[in-house]
Amino acid sequence: MSKTNPKKAPLWRRFLPGRWREPKPVVGVLRLAGAIGAVTPLKPGLTLHDLDESIEKVFELKALRAVALQINSPGGSPVQSAQIFRRIRELADENEIPVYAFAEDVAASGGYMLALAGDEIYADSSSIIGSIGVISSGFGFVKAIEKLGIERRVYTAGEKKMSLDPFAPESKDDIERLKALQLDVHETFINMVKERRGARLTDEDIFTGEFWSGEKAKALGLIDGLADMRSFMREKFGENVKIKPVGGEKSWLKRKLGFAANSPVMPQGWAEDLISAAETRNLWSRYGL
Secondary structure, eight states: OOOOOOOOOOGGGGGSOHHHHSOOOEEEEEEEESOBSOOOSSOOOBOHHHHHHHHHHHTTOTTEEEEEEEEEEOOBOHHHHHHHHHHHHHHHHHHTOOEEEEEEEEEETHHHHHHTTSSEEEEOTTOEEEOOSOOOOOOOOHHHHHHTTOOOOOOOSSTTTTTTOTTSOOOHHHHHHHHHHHHHHHHHHHHHHHHHHGGGOOOSTTOSSOEEEHHHHHHHTSSSEEOOHHHHHHHHHOTTOEEEEEOOSOOHHHHHHHHHHTOTTSSTTHHHHHHHHHHHHHHHHTTTO
C-alpha cells in the first residue's frame, strides 16, 4: 500500500500559534458514477479524456492525506476502465498517497476494475460487487428488415470488415474470433484482480462473471470491509478531516450545449443513439437496477 505523505508545510507556518500550525487533514473525493465508455446524448459515460483533469486535481490538493473513490458503475468499456485505473495508480504511486475505494449500489465488471485502483476497497453490505468477466451484446435486425422490405447495401474492402453486422446473419467464424478476443481481455482482468488483491482473495472460483453482495464479497476477499466513506475517513484521520470532492456534474450551460449538439431529435445517428441507450440500460438492469 502507498504510504501517507502529506505535502510539507511552508517554513513560515512554524511561527504561527500551535492551533494554526498544522493544517487539517484533507481527503480528496473523486466520484466515478455511470457506465464506462458508453455514450448517449443525455448520459455521457466515464472516459479518461473527461476524467483526467479531475484525477490530476484531486492529487494536487493541499494537506492531502488520502484520495477516496466513490464508485457506482455497472461497467462498460474494458479499455476505458483500464486507462482510468492506470492513471489513478500512476498519480497515487508518484505522490505516495493512499487511495480508498468505496462502492455504492454497484461496482461490477469495469466498475470493479475501477475499484481495484484503491489500496483498500469498501462497500455497503447490499452493494453489488464482482462480475469479473467480459460480455459483448447487441441486436439482430435481419428478419426485421426482411419484413419491412428493406434492402441492405454495404461495400467493403476486406472480407471481414462486416464482422458482427447486426443487419446480417451471424457467422460462426465471427463468433469464434469474438470469443477469442474476450478470453484475452478476461485474462487481463483476472491478472489485475490477482495483482491488486493478492493473498486477500479466499477463493479461486471468482472469475466466472458472477457477482455478490458486499457481505459475500468481503468473505471472498474482493473487498476489505463494510463502511461508508465519511465515517471511515473520520475514524482514520479524525473528526476535523476535510472531505473535498473534485469534479462533478457539468454546468447547466454545458449540459444544454452538449444536449443541443447531440440532440436525439436530430436525424443523424438517431438509431445508434437509441441502441447505445438500450445497451447502457441493459448494463444497469443486469444487476437489478
